[in-house]
Amino acid sequence: MKIIASNFKTNHTRKSTSAFCEELERFITQKQAKSQPFAHQITLFPPQSALLENRFDSFTIGAQNAYPTKNGSYTGEIGLEQLVEFGIQTLLIGHSERREILKESQSFCAEKFEFFKQLGFHIYYCIGESQATKQQGLNATLEFLESQFCGIDLAYPNLIVAYEPIWAIGSGVSASLEEIAQIHMHLKKKLGKIPLLYGGSVKPQNVREILSISGVDGVLVGSASWEISSFCQILENS
Numbered sequence: 201m202k203i204i205a206s207n208f209k210t211n212h213t214r215k216s217t218s219a220f221c222e223e224l225e226r227f228i229t230q231k232q233a234k235s236q237p238f239a240h241q242i243t244l245f246p247p248q249s250a251l252l253e254n255r256f257d258s259f260t261i262g263a264q265n266a267y268p269t270k271n272g273s274y275t276g277e278i279g280l281e282q283l284v285e286f287g288i289q290t291l292l293i294g295h296s297e298r299r300e301i302l303k304e305s306q307s308f309c310a311e312k313f314e315f316f317k318q319l320g321f322h323i324y325y326c327i328g329e330s331q332a333t334k335q336q337g338l339n340a341t342l343e344f345l346e347s348q349f350c351g352i353d354l355a356y357p358n359l360i361v362a363y364e365p366i367w368a369i370g371s372g373v374s375a376s377l378e379e380i381a382q383i384h385m386h387l388k389k390k391l392g393k394i395p396l397l398y399g400g401s402v403k404p405q406n407v408r409e410i411l412s413i414s415g416v417d418g419v420l421v422g423s424a425s426w427e428i429s430s431f432c433q434i435l436e437n438s
């Protein structure tokens with residue numbers, strides 16, 4: 201069983217997300233009807249305006265972001281109350297785009313983590329180094345990644361970690377198999393049984409070999425998951 205997650209980022213509307221989900225459900229049901237074993241755990245993260253009720257049999261809907269509050273005055277944010285309405289119990293925290301573009305600090309990521317942990321949410325927690333850090337070598341990279349676990353409870357049973365090197369995100373070129381294997385080996389020593397995903401330019405052409413690396417329990421996919429045909433191909437190849 202592998203974990204395959206799709207991050208829509210700021211793509212898709214409510215209507216197109218709905219069509220995507222219906223088609224995905226059909227695709228998986230048909231596969232199962234042909235008694236092709238299909239045991240992957242799939243999660244989709246649509247944009248907030250396209251959150252759908254969590255009513256699908258073959259995959260889960262999660263939120264890309266939420267503010268650590270039940271409700272209140274946090275203009276532009278959604279909190280627990282809004283997630284509950286959709287039956288959402290899965291959340292992405294720490295994505296590099298939020299850390300870099302929205303300037304989310306490690307302490308804020310940890311605050312969100314703690315809030316949603318108390319509520320039993322499934323948390324996909326992202327870490328990843330920049331090109332500049334990578335260039336400083338393996339030790340600097342591992343130290344940086346370590347700093348991104350500050351305030352994060354690694355004993356939390358509903359935690360999934362995604363290692364997403366920033367330099368590989370949206371670039372079309374994933375980290376090499378050797379690079380992924382090396383970092384995952386180091387991270388696994390720390391994380392133990394916590395599932396560890398790789399993200400960064402995963403696509404139908406490379407998903408199989410990435411998933412075959414020891415220490416890779418799944419993938420978090422951005423751009424190559426936005427077209428349903430491409431996402432189904434990723435599932436087909438997984």
Ligand code: PGA
Binds near residue numbers: 364368369370371372
């Ligand atoms: P990408 O994005 O697959 O487009 O590189 C991955 C991510 O940001 O999660």
